[in-house]
Amino acid sequence: MNRAATRHLSAAAVAALLLLGAATLSAAPGDGVTGSRHDFSAHQPNGEICIFCHTPHNAKTRTLLWNHTLSSSAFRWNVARTTGGTDFAQFSGDTYGGPTAKCLSCHDGTVAVGDYGYLTASGQPPAWDYKIPSSSAYSVGPAGDLKGTHPVSMPYPFMNQASTYNGVTTGAHVALDEWLADPTAAGIPLYTDFGTAPRQAAPQVGRTGIECTSCHDPHNQAVSDVYFLRGSLSSEDPDYICAKCHEK
Ligand code: HEC
Ligand code: HEC
Ligand code: HEC
């Protein structure tokens, strides 16, 4: 379409075209952030792609040079513990140091996707105020309610031994031999609780846990299926995501 034609389009029609453009970008699983559902660069004056989540300078938090405003929601599940007797975690989005809090800073729908801090070039405040609505398929933990979400920010029985992670200890009735001893061998990141910010590191027996990022790679790199998954959705596939941790 030439420029003259574009000029005659209404603002609404241009907006619709832009949306269409974003939808047709979609990168294949594993192709990286560009063109993925985490590519919001079209909503950024300088077309920057990483800035919604990270900045090289003046970050909001020290960990990961995090640049997105964290959610202040209190996250919790609607049940007390798993069937194995592990307490479900409770944590605040703006104090919990694990990567899950970073995912929920957009996915819980309380903070705008465009609500990030430092803007390298111009210093202008971001203008994109889209928040993921609780009705969206992409909504996870709306306003803190993690009901129906797989345990996260919770212990993993690394090396088939109980762990304490984010203040939670593997329950007494968890059948420890029903988990893979070391899922990191299958490309699943586990996290170590150092008392402050849990982080990805060589897992340590007794203080290992899982986060959203154990199953999803937000950069769409170490991904083998849709939804940024680190494994396949198909149970027929040897790379089946659930079988990377569960021995069933
Ligand atoms: C939608 C949010 C989001 C975007 C966009 C994003 N990242 Fe990240 N990034 C994360 C999260 C969350 C982590 C933490 C992963 C973890 O702890 O396992 C991370 C971690 C990292 C790390 C630490 C090492 C690692 O991979 O765990 C680097 C380096 C990084 N990102 C670079 C980038 C660059 C460069 C871009 C732009 C091309 C980018 N990221 C875009 C969310 C994002
Ligand atoms: C800066 C905001 C932001 C952050 C931080 C963020 N997301 Fe997203 N994510 C989104 C939005 C918005 C969408 C939906 C995009 C759309 O409507 O097309 C999305 C989509 C997704 C999808 C669907 C991908 C697909 O191909 O269908 C997954 C899975 C996902 N995010 C997981 C995560 C995880 C896990 C983290 C943390 C590691 C995270 N996100 C961090 C904003 C964010
Ligand atoms: C145990 C693995 C696992 C963990 C942990 C996990 N997810 Fe997912 N996630 C999945 C799978 C599998 C799907 C695909 C579900 C389906 O078939 O629709 C998915 C789908 C999604 C989607 C796409 C929309 C949807 O709901 O289908 C988003 C967004 C998402 N996850 C975000 C997150 C966030 C944020 C966290 C942390 C709070 C998280 N996930 C933790 C496995 C996981």
Ligand code: HEC
């Ligand atoms: C990264 C490792 C990991 C992956 C991948 C994983 N799980 Fe889990 N799963 C866990 C851990 C850890 C627990 C909590 C164990 C406990 O009770 O302490 C758990 C618990 C569960 C529970 C019991 C919840 C309860 O309330 O008792 C179910 C059901 C479950 N997972 C299903 C799945 C399914 C389905 C998939 C694939 C989509 C999956 N898991 C993938 C680690 C994982």
